[in-house]
Amino acid sequence: xxxxxxxxxxxEKNVKKxxxxxxxxxxxxxxxxxxxxxxCVLPFLWMLSASLKAESEIFGxxxxxxxxxxYWSNYVEVWTRVPFHVFYLNSFKIALISTVLLxxxxxxxxxxxxxxxxxxxxxxxxxxxxxxxxxxxVMMIPQYMLMSKIGLVDSHWPIIIINSFSAFGVFLFxxxxxxxxxxxxxxxxxxGLSEFGIYFRIILPLSKPAIATLIIFQxxxxxxxxxxxxxxxxxxxxxxxxxxxxxxxxxFDTEYSLLMAAAVSAIIPTIIVYFLAQEQFIKGVSNxxxxx
Numbered sequence: 655x656x657x658x659x660x661x662x663x664x665x666e667k668n669v670k671k672x673x674x675x676x677x678x679x680x681x682x683x684x685x686x687x688x689x690x691x692x693x694c695v696l697p698f699l700w701m702l703s704a705s706l707k708a709e710s711e712i713f714g715x716x717x718x719x720x721x722x723x724x725y726w727s728n729y730v731e732v733w734t735r736v737p738f739h740v741f742y743l744n745s746f747k748i749a750l751i752s753t754v755l756l757x758x759x760x761x762x763x764x765x766x767x768x769x770x771x772x773x774x775x776x777x778x779x780x781x782x783x784x785x786x787x788x789x790x791x792v793m794m795i796p797q798y799m800l801m802s803k804i805g806l807v808d809s810h811w812p813i814i815i816i817n818s819f820s821a822f823g824v825f826l827f828x829x830x831x832x833x834x835x836x837x838x839x840x841x842x843x844x845x846g847l848s849e850f851g852i853y854f855r856i857i858l859p860l861s862k863p864a865i866a867t868l869i870i871f872q873x874x875x876x877x878x879x880x881x882x883x884x885x886x887x888x889x890x891x892x893x894x895x896x897x898x899x900x901x902x903x904x905x906f907d908t909e910y911s912l913l914m915a916a917a918v919s920a921i922i923p924t925i926i927v928y929f930l931a932q933e934q935f936i937k938g939v940s941n942x943x944x945x946x
Contacts, residue, residue: 698921705729705914712910728915732902738916740891741898746923748810748883748894749876752817756872757865759819764827765853769839779828786821790881798885812886817876823868830864831857866931873927877920895920 699719704712706724732738766772767779801812834857842852858865880896887893899920902913 701914701917704910705918707911709909709911712914725911728911729919732912732915732919735912736898736901737891738895738898738919741893741895742919744810744892745877745894745896745920748813748817748879749873749923752814752876753869753872755814755818756820756823757868760823760868761827761858761861761865762853763824764829764831765857767824767828768831769834769836769852769857770849779824783821783825786825794881794885801886807886808888808892809886810892813876813879813882816882817872817879820872823872826868827861827864830861834860866933870928870931874924877924 700717703717703719703721705728706726707721708723708725711718711721763782767775797812797816798807801807801815806812806815838856839852842856847855878896879894883894883897887897895916899913899916902909902916
């Protein structure tokens with residue numbers, strides 16, 4: 655009996671040690687996650703704080719995160735000194751149209767590469783995906799020359815057209831469509847449904863996670879794009895937000911309080927889009943780890 659009691663005590667001790675070790679590892683992981691999250695969030699908190707301060711208070715040390723006086727007039731000045739609403743609408747127009755067009759082109763391309771058999775399909779897909787390795791800086795001069803030849807410079811259309819095609823989008827949809835059983839599509843074909851009918855009535859309704867993922871990535875890319883508008887747009891009334899914010903940066907000075915207020919105003923649509931699509935986005939990310 656003493657031997658059995660001693661053995662049970664040792665087992666119980668080992669179990670407690672294992673639980674303690676597991677809890678410590680769990681706490682350590684959470685602390686690391688919280689620390690990394692804080693590093694990511696702190697710049698945004700500083701931006702928000704700076705947008706409500708006077709210019710002379712922004713770079714004070716130590717940092718005063720909550721201003722003594724909230725200068726809401728910074729936001730009023732941002733929207734009244736320059737045509738900020740025009741820049742806002744221009745950015746929204748480019749981001750919305752390019753996102754819708756990219757969803758259409760990428761989903762069609764992904765469907766073709768995933769579910770339609772044609773000669774050299776896999777090789778063509780490999781070559782198309784390989785274009786993701788080519789930096790935009792390499793292609794921007796030929797693209798500009800092409801857009802200039804067809805008379806689209808100094809308009810929003812070059813930016814919209816360039817953003818409407820993406821190898822990443824095709825790759826994303828193709829990988830998602832591969833997981834849809836072929837038997838489902840064959841049954842639809844037997845019932846007389848065309849390929850476009852299968853695409854619109856079966857494939858797209860099953861692809862909400864992939865659609866939400868691409869919406870988030872594309873909208874944020876188009877909304878925050880600076881280089882393409884800088885290259886193609888010269889007229890002030892066509893400026894996007896990224897170009898319009900440069901009105902608060904001068905040759906020898908920068909109005910940081912107004913610049914931060916403009917930046918806070920600029921990130922609101924991207925936050926709204928993410929929260930609207932986050933459920934499907936998270937579901938799509940989690941599904942990427944499911945095999946079978």
